[in-house]
Amino acid sequence: MATTHFRVYVPFLDILCSFRRNMDMSCIGDLLEVIWGKEGGRLTGQKVGFSQLSLRPLVSHLKNQHSNSHFYCPQVNPVSLEPRDTLQKRVAYSARVTELADKADTDPVPPGWWDLENLHVYLYVHFGPEVQAAEQLYKTLWGEELKVILKEISDDNGTTWKYVPETRIGSLRMLGYTVPCLLLRPEYDITFNTFNEDHRTAKRRECGGVVATGQPGIGKTCFLYYALLRRLSEMKPVALERPGFFILFHEGGVYRYSNTDPDSLPERTWALSDSNENAPQPCSAFGTVSKRRTAWVIQTTSPAEKRWKNWKKYCTADMFVMNPISIEEVTVLGKLLKPEVDVSDLQRIYRKWGPSARTCLQLLQDGEERLHERMVTKTAGDFVTDPLPITKYNESKVSHLLFSIRPENQSRIGRKAQVPEMATDHIKAIISYAAADAEARDQINFFEKISTHPDFKVPAGKMFEGFVLSWLYARQNVEPLSCFATGQAVLEIPACGKKQTTFFGSKATLTEGNQPPFCLLPTAQNFATADAIVITDEFVITIQVTVSDKHDAKKRGFDKIKELIPTPLKRDKWRHVFITDSDKKAVSLRNQFLPDLPQNALVYSGVFDILWSGVTREHVEAFFNEKNSQPTSQQPPCGNSMEVDGV
Numbered sequence: 033m034a035t036t037h038f039r040v041y042v043p044f045l046d047i048l049c050s051f052r053r054n055m056d057m058s059c060i061g062d063l064l065e066v067i068w069g070k071e072g073g074r075l076t077g078q079k080v081g082f083s084q085l086s087l088r089p090l091v092s093h094l095k096n097q098h099s100n101s102h103f104y105c106p107q108v109n110p111v112s113l114e115p116r117d118t119l120q121k122r123v124a125y126s127a128r129v130t131e132l133a134d135k136a137d138t139d140p141v142p143p144g145w146w147d148l149e150n151l152h153v154y155l156y157v158h159f160g161p162e163v164q165a166a167e168q169l170y171k172t173l174w175g176e177e178l179k180v181i182l183k184e185i186s187d188d189n190g191t192t193w194k195y196v197p198e199t200r201i202g203s204l205r206m207l208g209y210t211v212p213c214l215l216l217r218p219e220y221d222i223t224f225n226t227f228n229e230d231h232r233t234a235k236r237r238e239c240g241g242v243v244a245t246g247q248p249g250i251g252k253t254c255f256l257y258y259a260l261l262r263r264l265s266e267m268k269p270v271a272l273e274r275p276g277f278f279i280l281f282h283e284g285g286v287y288r289y290s291n292t293d294p295d296s297l298p299e300r301t302w303a304l305s306d307s308n309e310n311a312p313q314p315c316s317a318f319g320t321v322s323k324r325r326t327a328w329v330i331q332t333t334s335p336a337e338k339r340w341k342n343w344k345k346y347c348t349a350d351m352f353v354m355n356p357i358s359i360e361e362v363t364v365l366g367k368l369l370k371p372e373v374d375v376s377d378l379q380r381i382y383r384k385w386g387p388s389a390r391t392c393l394q395l396l397q398d399g400e401e402r403l404h405e406r407m408v409t410k411t412a413g414d415f416v417t418d419p420l421p422i423t424k425y426n427e428s429k430v431s432h433l434l435f436s437i438r439p440e441n442q443s444r445i446g447r448k449a450q451v452p453e454m455a456t457d458h459i460k461a462i463i464s465y466a467a468a469d470a471e472a473r474d475q476i477n478f479f480e481k482i483s484t485h486p487d488f489k490v491p492a493g494k495m496f497e498g499f500v501l502s503w504l505y506a507r508q509n510v511e512p513l514s515c516f517a518t519g520q521a522v523l524e525i526p527a528c529g530k531k532q533t534t535f536f537g538s539k540a541t542l543t544e545g546n547q548p549p550f551c552l553l554p555t556a557q558n559f560a561t562a563d564a565i566v567i568t569d570e571f572v573i574t575i576q577v578t579v580s581d582k583h584d585a586k587k588r589g590f591d592k593i594k595e596l597i598p599t600p601l602k603r604d605k606w607r608h609v610f611i612t613d614s615d616k617k618a619v620s621l622r623n624q625f626l627p628d629l630p631q632n633a634l635v636y637s638g639v640f641d642i643l644w645s646g647v648t649r650e651h652v653e654a655f656f657n658e659k660n661s662q663p664t665s666q667q668p669p670c671g672n673s674m675e676v677d678g679v
Contacts (some may be wrong), residue, residue, distance in 0.1 A: 161206050162207060162279065162288075163279065163286060163288050164206075165202070165203040165204075165206030166203070166206075166207060166272075166279045166281065166286045167285070167286045168203050169203040169204070169207070169264065169281075170264065170285065170286050172203070173261060173264040173265050174264050174267060174281070175265070176265060177265060178261060178262070178265050181196055181200040181261075182194045182195065182196060182216070183195060183196075183197045185367065185368065187360060187363060187364050187367075189360070191360065193215060193216070193364050194216045195213050195214060195215045195216060195368060196213060196214040196216075196261075198212045201213060201214065207257075207272060207274070207279070208272075208274060209253075209254075209257050211254060211369075212368075212369060213368050213369065214254055214257060214258065215251070215254070215361065215365055216258065217254075217255075217361055219255075219354055219355050219357075220255050220258045220259075223244065223255060223354060224258070224262055226352065226447070227242060227259075227302075227328075227330065230242060231300075234325065234328055235325050238325070238348055239325075239348050239349065240321075240324075240325055240328075240347035240349055241314075241318075241328055241330060241331065241347055241349040241350070242328075242329075242330055242331070242350040242351070242352050243333060243340040243344050243349050243350070243351050243352065244256075244330060244331065244332045244352050244354060245332070245333050245334065245335050245340065245351070245352070245354070245450060246335070246353050246354035246355070246356070246438075246439075246450070247354075247356045247357075247386075247387060247388060247437040247438070248334055248335075248388060248390070249357075249387075249388030249389050249390030249391050249392075249432070250354060250356055250357040250387065250388065250389060251357065251389065252306075252333070252354060253306050253332055255332060255354070256272075256304050256306050256330065256332045259302065259304060259330065260272055260281075260304060263281070263302055264281060267283065268300070268302070269281065269282035269283075269297075269300060269301040269302070270282075270301060270302045270303075270304065271297055271302070271303045271327075272304050273291060273303070273304065273305040273306070273311070273314065273315050273318060274291075275310070275311065276290070276291060277290055277291050278291050278315065278317065280296060280297065280298075282298055282301070290317070291315035291317050291318075292315070292316050292317055293317050294317040294318075294320035294321045294324075296317075297317065297321050297327045298327075299326055299327070300327070300328070301321070301326075301328070302327070302328050302330060303317075303318045303321060303322070303327050303328065303329045303330070305318055305329060305330070305331045305332075306331075306332050306333075307331055307332065307333035307334070307339045307340070312333075312339050313331070313339070313342070313343045314331050314343060319343065319346065322347040322349070323347055329347065329349070331343065335437050335450055350448070351448040352447050352448070353437065353439035353440075353447050353448070353449065353450045354439075355438065355439065356387035356436055356437070356438055357388070358387070359379055359382050359383070359387075361389070362378060362379070362382050362389050363375050363378060365389050365393070366378040366392075366393070369393060370393060373396055377396065378392055378393075378396065381396070381401065383456060383458075384456060384458045385401075385408075385455065385456060385459070386436050386455030386459065387436050387455065388436075391404070391432065408433050408434065408459060408462055409462055409466070411433045411434055412459075412462045412465070412466040413469075415434060415463065415478075416463070416466045416470045416475075416478045417470065417474050419477075419478055419482055419485075419488075434454065434455065434459055434463065435452040435453060435454060435455060435491065436453050436454075437450050437451070437453075438450070438451055438453060439451065451487070451490060452487060452488060452490070452491060453490050454494050454495075457659070457660065460494055460495070460498060461652065461653070461660075464498045464499065464502070464652045464656070465649050465652055467479075467495065468499075468648050468649040468651070469649050475642055475643065476643070479492065479495070479496070479613065479642065482495070483496070483579045483613060489579060492579050493578055493579045496577060496579050496613055496640075497563055497577040498652065498655070498656070499640070499642050499647050499652070500563075500564075500575075500577045500611055500640050501553060501563065501564060501577070501655055502647050502651045502652045502654070502655040503527055503640070503645045503647050503651070504527055504533065504564055504566070505528070505533045505551065505651075505654065505655045505658065506647070506650075506651035506652075506654045506655055507529065507645070507646065507647065507651060508527055508528070508529030508530070509529075510527050510646065512525055512526045512527070513638050515609050515611075515636040515638030516618070516622070516636060516638065517622055517634050517635060517636040518622065518623065520634060520636070523571075523573070523607055523609065523636050525566055525575070525638070526549045526566070526568070528549055528550055528566065530654070530658075532547075532549065532550040532551060533550065533551040533552075533553060534550065534551070534553070535553050535554075535555050535658065535659060535662050536552055536553070536554060536555065537554070537555045537556055537662070548567050548568050548569050549566060549567065549568045549569075550566070550567055551564060551566050552565040552566075552567070552596075553659070555659065555662045559589070559592075560588055560589030560592065561576065561585055561586050561588075561590055561592075561593070562575060562576060562589060562593060563575055564577075565593060565597075567597070567601055567603065568603075570603065571603055571605045571606065571607050572593075572597070572602070572603045572605070572606050572607070573606075573607045573608075573609055574589075574590070574593060574607075574608050574609070575609050576608070576609070576610050577610075577611045577612075577640075578610060578611075578617075579612060579613050579617070580612075580617070581612075581616070581617040581620040581621060582620065582624060583610060583621060583624075584626070585608055585626045585628055585629060585635075586628060590629070590630050594630070604632060605632060606629075606630045606634075607634055607635075607636055608626070608629060608633055608634070608635050608636070609635075609636045609638060610622065610636070611637070611638050611640050612637060612638075612639060612640070613639065613640065615639055617637075618637040618638065618639050619637070621635075622635050622636060622637035
């Protein structure tokens with residue numbers, strides 16, 4: 033077994049510091065007792081013997097403290113001292129590393145030697161496989177382009193993707209990386225470059241690092257190792273936290289330090305920390321340098337506040353929300369990790385259960401999807417009856433099962449805010465079923481809580497929209513919804529029923545055979561301006577469902593609707609209606625200034641009461657089943673997909 037050879041020159045006064053640095057030794061009191069004994073000499077002004085007998089218990093002590101390393105009994109030999117050598121040179125530079133291939137721990141130990149001021153030691157230490165892996169990675173990548181370890185793969189659309197193959201993952205695996213390959217998502221470049229820019233201004237902004245979060249299962253940990261590779265390639269200092277220690281890479285080589293030792297980190301180091309149940313926050317060394325602003329700490333973590341909130345506040349760290357993984361990226365990962373699997377099945381799972389690569393790959397296994405659906409259904413029921421725990425970002429429920437996490441928008445400010453969304457239409461349907469099944473009291477409590485929670489307005493709006501559209505589609509011969517406009521007659525919107533409702537994605541699906549009143553429901557998720565269109569004998573009524581007190585009305589949406597409606601079904605009178613959940617919001621919405629309205633259009637608003645509507649689980653199921661049965665080309669792949677459907 034290869035052994036690392038340290039040649040150490042160190043004054044007695046600094047022996048504790050040098051042993052601590054070079055052997056990850058943090059138990060100062062124990063080391064004092066081992067070397068000098070409880071009745072030993074003072075640290076200054078006294079001759080102190082350092083013999084073979086006192087070295088052996090030191091080595092034994094080090095072995096007990098560091099089970100992952102192997103310490104061999106040192107040889108104590110006279111070595112000429114150069115007084116001009118600084119402590120830094122004696123310890124950090126004179127302790128040069130060489131490989132002694134056949135050195136055994138049974139070599140004879142010569143008598144101890146010391147002088148009045150200095151100890152001179154040859155020390156043989158084997159640091160274990162992690163440091164060896166780090167050294168191999170350093171030799172491969174320091175100052176080299178990443179392409180030396182990359183391969184390429186093309187997807188079905190001809191797009192080329194780069195990845196680190198399994199044959200080059202060995203060193204990373206010894207450093208805690210658990211995936212057989214590393215796919216270079218475009219998001220990783222964006223994130224890395226953003227952090228570079230943020231780091232340049234960090235001291236001026238009094239910022240000690242950044243929390244990188246987002247949807248679980250999208251490769252946040254993978255990004256951390258990508259950042260390690262990039263920093264090595266660019267010859268910039270970087271440290272990777274491991275359990276109980278961290279490994280530092282810089283121009284002088286690779287070093288292993290205790291995770292309580294902040295003084296070992298050079299200026300401008302990127303300190304990389306991946307949070308998990310066993311290590312929820314960056315180690316104390318990283319926290320200290322972050323507070324000092326001498327290093328830049330990057331913490332990858334789940335959206336759960338308990339993982340990052342206190343540390344972020346303590347170190348004044350930035351926030352960065354990563355984009356969910358796209359269906360194209362999941363497909364490529366499937367080809368790399370599960371080449372025997374039909375990618376269409378993987379894409380189906382993505383569309384059904386959301387943008388988590390980990391979940392998608394897991395659900396490919398026999399029986400897993402059925403179990404997953406049971407968990408989602410149970411969690412949806414819990415969410416409806418008691419939404420408070422989930423609105424506090426319980427990551428085991430929110431991110432994995434019901435919601436996906438995305439940034440508010442793609443600006444740097446927008447990347448600081450995480451927005452939960454119902455991950456897919458299928459999951460939205462399951463939650464809607466649970467809400468429809470709930471007791472009246474639970475329904476009222478549920479919608480009140482999520483519609484007033486600042487982070488849950490989007491999912492609240494989607495839920496509310498599902499009930500309104502289910503009423504339009506599945507209810508018939510019931511009391512119409514009364515809507516109001518200032519100084520105008522009451523407008524009544526009928527529930528058209530299944531036979532009088534058409535789902536559409538293009539003009540070709542609309543025919544002149546429809547007799548009013550009838551309802552048109554767009555299948556495209558990004559259809560502008562209207563969630564539904566109702567045509568009566570007198571009006572074209574465009575309906576926008578919202579739980580906000582303000583909402584725009586876009587000209588391009590109205591223009592598209594005019595193109596889609598066949599001429600015989602067009603009407604001279606146009607009414608644009610906001611349907612919301614409270615009188616206060618209704619008044620605000622109908623009194624907005626909306627410059628893009630069609631000619632002769634008036635703005636109305638109405639309040640939809642879920643209890644009044646009589647919508648049951650049966651109605652909700654009928655609506656979602658019909659919507660989901662539409663051609664795939666008309667269906668959104670996932671609530672967070674990067675794909676955009678045309679209309």
